[in-house]
Amino acid sequence: xxxxxxxxxxxxxxxxxxxxxxxxxxxxxxxxxxxxxxxxxxxxxxxxxxxxxxxxxxxxxxxxxxxxxxxxxxxxxxxxxxxxxxxxxxxxxxxxxxxxxxxxxxxxxxxxxxxxxxxxxxxxxxxxxxxxxxxxxxxxxxxxxxxxxxxxxxxxxxxxxxxxxxxxxxxxxxxxxxxxxxxxxxxxxxxxxxxxxxxxxxxxxxxxxxxxxxxxxxxxxxxxxxxxxxxxxxxxxxxxxxxxxxxxxxxxxxxxxxxxxxxxxxxxxxxxxxxxxxxxxxxxxxxxxxxxxxxxxxxxxxxxxxxxxxxxxxxxxxxxxxxxxxxxxxxxxxxxxxxxxxxxxxxxxxxxxxxxxxxxxxxxxxxxxxxxxxxxxxxxxxxxxxxxxxxxxxxxxxxxxxxxxxxxxxxxxxxxxxxxxxxxxxxxxxxxxxxxxxxxxxxxxxxxxxxxxxxxxxxxxxxxxxxxxxxxxxxxxxxxxxxxxxxxxxxxxxxxxxxxxxxxxxxxxxxxxxxxxxxxxxxxxxxxxxxxxxxxxxxxxxxxxxxxxxxxxxxxxxxxxxxxxxxxxxxxxxxxxxxxxxxxxxxxxxxxxxxxxxxxxxxxxxxxxxxxxxxxxxxxxxxxxxxxxxxxxxxxxxxxxxxxxxxxxxxxxxxxxxxxxxxxxxxxxxxxxxxxxxxxxxxxxxxxxxxxxxxxxxxxxxxxxxxxxxxxxxxxxxxxxxxxxxxxxxxxxxxxxxxxxxxxxxxxxxxxxxxxxxxxxxxxxxxxxxxxxxxxxxx
Amino acid sequence: xxxxxxxxxxxxxxxxxxxxxxxxxxxxxxxxxxxxxxxxxxxxxxxxxxxxxxxxxxxxxxxxxxxxxxxxxxxxxxxxxxxxxxxxxxxxxxxxxxxxxxxxxxxxxxxxxxxxxxxxxxxxxxxxxxxxxxxxxxxxxxxxxxxxxxxxxx
Numbered sequence: 001x002x003x004x005x006x007x008x009x010x011x012x013x014x015x016x017x018x019x020x021x022x023x024x025x026x027x028x029x030x031x032x033x034x035x036x037x038x039x040x041x042x043x044x045x046x047x048x049x050x051x052x053x054x055x056x057x058x059x060x061x062x063x064x065x066x067x068x069x070x071x072x073x074x075x076x077x078x079x080x081x082x083x084x085x086x087x088x089x090x091x092x093x094x095x096x097x098x099x100x101x102x103x104x105x106x107x108x109x110x111x112x113x114x115x116x117x118x119x120x121x122x123x124x125x126x127x128x129x130x131x132x133x134x135x136x137x138x139x140x141x142x143x144x145x146x147x148x149x150x151x152x153x154x155x156x157x158x159x160x161x162x163x164x165x166x167x168x169x170x171x172x173x174x175x176x177x178x179x180x181x182x183x184x185x186x187x188x189x190x191x192x193x194x195x196x197x198x199x200x201x202x203x204x205x206x207x208x209x210x211x212x213x214x215x216x217x218x219x220x221x222x223x224x225x226x227x228x229x230x231x232x233x234x235x236x237x238x239x240x241x242x243x244x245x246x247x248x249x250x251x252x253x254x255x256x257x258x259x260x261x262x263x264x265x266x267x268x269x270x271x272x273x274x275x276x277x278x279x280x281x282x283x284x285x286x287x288x289x290x291x292x293x294x295x296x297x298x299x300x301x302x303x304x305x306x307x308x309x310x311x312x313x314x315x316x317x318x319x320x321x322x323x324x325x326x327x328x329x330x331x332x333x334x335x336x337x338x339x340x341x342x343x344x345x346x347x348x349x350x351x352x353x354x355x356x357x358x359x360x361x362x363x364x365x366x367x368x369x370x371x372x373x374x375x376x377x378x379x380x381x382x383x384x385x386x387x388x389x390x391x392x393x394x395x396x397x398x399x400x401x402x403x404x405x406x407x408x409x410x411x412x413x414x415x416x417x418x419x420x421x422x423x424x425x426x427x428x429x430x431x432x433x434x435x436x437x438x439x440x441x442x443x444x445x446x447x448x449x450x451x452x453x454x455x456x457x458x459x460x461x462x463x464x465x466x467x468x469x470x471x472x473x474x475x476x477x478x479x480x481x482x483x484x485x486x487x488x489x490x491x492x493x494x495x496x497x498x499x500x501x502x503x504x505x506x507x508x509x510x511x512x513x514x515x516x517x518x519x520x521x522x523x524x525x526x527x528x529x530x531x532x533x534x535x536x537x538x539x540x541x542x543x544x545x546x547x548x549x550x551x552x553x554x555x556x557x558x559x560x561x562x563x564x565x566x567x568x569x570x571x572x573x574x575x576x577x578x579x580x581x582x583x584x585x586x587x588x589x590x591x592x593x594x595x596x597x598x599x600x601x602x603x604x605x606x607x608x609x610x611x612x613x614x615x616x617x618x619x620x621x622x623x624x625x626x627x628x629x630x631x632x633x634x635x636x637x638x639x640x641x642x643x644x645x646x647x648x649x650x651x652x653x654x655x656x657x658x659x660x661x662x663x664x665x666x667x668x669x670x671x672x673x674x675x676x677x678x679x680x681x682x683x684x685x686x687x688x689x690x691x692x693x694x695x696x697x698x699x700x701x702x703x704x705x706x707x708x709x710x711x712x713x714x715x716x717x718x719x720x721x722x723x724x725x726x727x728x729x730x731x732x733x734x735x736x737x738x739x740x741x742x743x744x745x746x747x748x749x750x751x752x753x754x755x756x757x758x759x760x761x762x763x764x765x766x767x768x769x770x771x772x773x774x775x776x777x778x779x
Numbered sequence: 780x781x782x783x784x785x786x787x788x789x790x791x792x793x794x795x796x797x798x799x800x801x802x803x804x805x806x807x808x809x810x811x812x813x814x815x816x817x818x819x820x821x822x823x824x825x826x827x828x829x830x831x832x833x834x835x836x837x838x839x840x841x842x843x844x845x846x847x848x849x850x851x852x853x854x855x856x857x858x859x860x861x862x863x864x865x866x867x868x869x870x871x872x873x874x875x876x877x878x879x880x881x882x883x884x885x886x887x888x889x890x891x892x893x894x895x896x897x898x899x900x901x902x903x904x905x906x907x908x909x910x911x912x913x914x915x916x917x918x919x920x921x922x923x924x925x926x927x928x929x930x931x932x933x
Binding site for chain 2: 193
């Protein structure tokens with residue numbers, strides 16, 4: 001491969017200047033003339049029938065322009081998840097825009113649009129709702145017991161999905177085992193904590209056409225879901241891509257109540273309507289699903305897996321939404337696939353409760369699985385005195401094998417072994433002390449966890465979109481417009497895609513301008529999720545650039561009097577390969593294509609060939625040809641204060657095979673940010689609810705403990721194991737999620753090494769450590 | 780009922796009418812159309828709304844607009860001097876400290892006061908200084924790099 005000038009370099013974020021000088025591009029800034037403000041009235045009851053909604057007093061409040069109740073909205077059941085078609089067989093359509101039965105504390109029952117937000121708030125207070133409270137249930141296990149409140153008619157025992165998969169002969173596998181381990185692990189509900197709240201503005205015209213701006217991870221999904229829920233043709237909805245959003249992490253991967261409500265209020269009033277979530281509303285809108293994972297594992301004395309079985313219970317809350325898919329990702333990429341074992345069984349259950357809805361969150365079921373799987377492996381190695389690194393290698397997949405999920409694909413690049421080696425060296429694994437051997441009251445320990453197999457997008461997964469498209473337009477000043485539906489939620493998608501285009505086209509990255517896009521004008525791109533943008537959208541923009549280049553060469557070949565195959569673009573100059581002096585600027589080529597066919601010159605007129613005329617564009621719409629697997633390992637060193645139970649993470653070494661690293665600084669940023677989320681997940685974050693009313697007890701940043709700069713370790717080293725993935729743009733695979741999947745089990749394993757305490761439910765709080773050390777007085 | 784108020788923001792004088800209960804954040808964004816200070820929680824928990832009030836970093840969502848009369852208010856928009864970015868802004872760009880950017884304005888304003896009072900800060904001091912500014916994207920690592928760079932490039 002020729003030398004790369006832009007890909008592989010830590011190019012500065014293309015939107016950083018704007019963000020450090022104010023940040024114009026967030027949806028939260030949008031104001032339209034005549035705009036009204038909408039607010040949602042939310043049920044205080046976790047489970048209730050709405051008997052009557054009296055809006056008469058609210059309607060009289062000056063400034064109130066429209067009120068909606070369930071009677072005013074289409075009663076079309078939908079599912080809000082962007083990455084799956086509305087009518088996908090594997091998704092559960094159990095949501096209504098406004099319902100007459102509420103199933104979680106906070107479910108909206110009415111909405112108001114007013115000239116000022118304060119008036120809308122006041123109007124909510126004037127709406128009188130008569131509820132008939134129903135018995136509620138708040139944990140999945142209880143929800144499945146006979147006699148528990150039945151939350152939906154379509155889900156007996158509140159079980160909405162119950163897939164199971166068997167491979168090989170589990171019974172035989174356990175018979176062959178020298179040792180069998182049975183453990184249960186539990187994870188908690190945590191909030192995505194994107195800093196820009198969920199917010200939208202919807203405008204309409206008198207023909208019922210809607211334009212929507214939303215802080216969203218997917219404009220095409222928003223268009224599709226909004227049209228479906230409103231019962232209108234898809235062409236009546238135009239979703240505009242935000243320039244960038246203030247974080248998503250999977251929490252903006254579905255349509256909320258706010259978007260269809262704002263749309264209906266706009267249609268009713270004929271004015272734009274804005275709805276912004278308060279932080280409280282965001283806390284009760286989306287969360288990582290809590291899981292209980294019961295594992296039974298059989299191994300030979302040398303550590304080879306002979307049988308693995310697990311049962312996973314997912315609490316999806318009041319609506320199935322992501323719960324249908326999180327379960328499968330958890331089961332397959334969390335449990336069944338990461339390691340080789342001939343005899344495996346997994347059963348999953350997605351269970352309704354009267355808790356808040358579980359949404360998407362980076363890792364999507366895998367962090368919950370990794371906590372269980374990687375903790376248990378550590379427990380097995382400790383019991384059997386096996387080397388945990390050797391254990392993983394013994395049971396790992398091998399490069400070149402068929403992909404465990406879809407044998408149509410191959411593990412063309414697979415470098416788990418290198419990641420283990422590099423990470424171990426960086427952390428000083430060979431100097432690790434035996435369990436509890438660290439001296440003093442503040443004990444140090446080292447542990448690690450892997451995500452051996454992951455995804456680069458969703459190619460091959462049933463009922464999940466995976467295709468992308470891009471439009472490039474070359475300008476007469478040598479710049480290039482990139483119009484693509486991909487949303488930059490902070491990971492640097494705009495920058496990475498610009499790098500890929502620039503590298504392919506032979507122009508500086510500063511020449512690329514990511515421009516306006518909306519669902520009317522650009523090709524479909526699947527959401528910014530599932531670690532897919534670099535690989536999938538990256539392939540699309542690279543192909544679009546190649547297509548633009550062809551046209552550039554067509555025009556330039558006439559100007560330079562040579563066949564198009566002889567040309568190349570280097571540093572914005574179109575030149576003949578081998579004789580770079582024979583060339584012209586790219587800008588001049590574009591000018592030629594865009595200039596009048598006939599040009600007036602001092603002594604008459606000049607014509608250039610008609611074939612050269614016409615804007616130079618490059619368009620590509622495609623699906624990627626594979627789903628290559630990255631591999632990730634994280635080693636951590638912790639210090640556990642045996643007097644307070646407090647855990648500090650001192651050092652992190654993270655080794656990840658992501659194929660070609662497109663932007664090293666950006667990639668490090670992903671790992672560092674992922675660790676903040678993983679650290680919070682492991683040690684402190686917990687979205688708690690009152691066990692009798694379902695009311696959220698941690699719906700603000702003082703009560704919800706998210707790591708600040710003080711809690712983060714001073715040292716996080718990212719080690720890239722580069723490989724050349726043949727199906728990825730410039731050899732790239734994916735990055736985004738494994739760095740959040742591995743921290744919790746790595747920390748749990750390090751804690752065990754430090755103090756011999758094994759905590760099997762997250763978060764691992766000081767209380768749990770002290771209790772396990774026998775230092776808490778029984779109450 | 781609205782009260783008239785004179786606010787000095789980024790060196791400019793503004794005469795506006797506000798409700799007594801209006802926060803400074805609300806007034807800056809809605810009445811003065813400044814987009815720099817951001818609403819992350821509106822309850823003093825995240826720091827996205829941080830601005831300088833007479834040089835002190837405060838959560839503008841926790842300040843009544845009316846109490847800011849007579850004080851010098853500086854938002855991120857007021858940092859550049861003579862068309863040149865503040866060293867902190869420059870450092871944030873160069874260090875890769877900006878991801879989604881929503882916390883950035885608040886971070887920089889907090890750091891601005893901190894650096895004015897700390898000639899040679901160590902990393903632990905920098906961490907404590909920004910512990911009231913939440914960030915979900917960066918893990919704070921490159922943010923600290925940026926502040927350190929700005930501190931020692933003076």
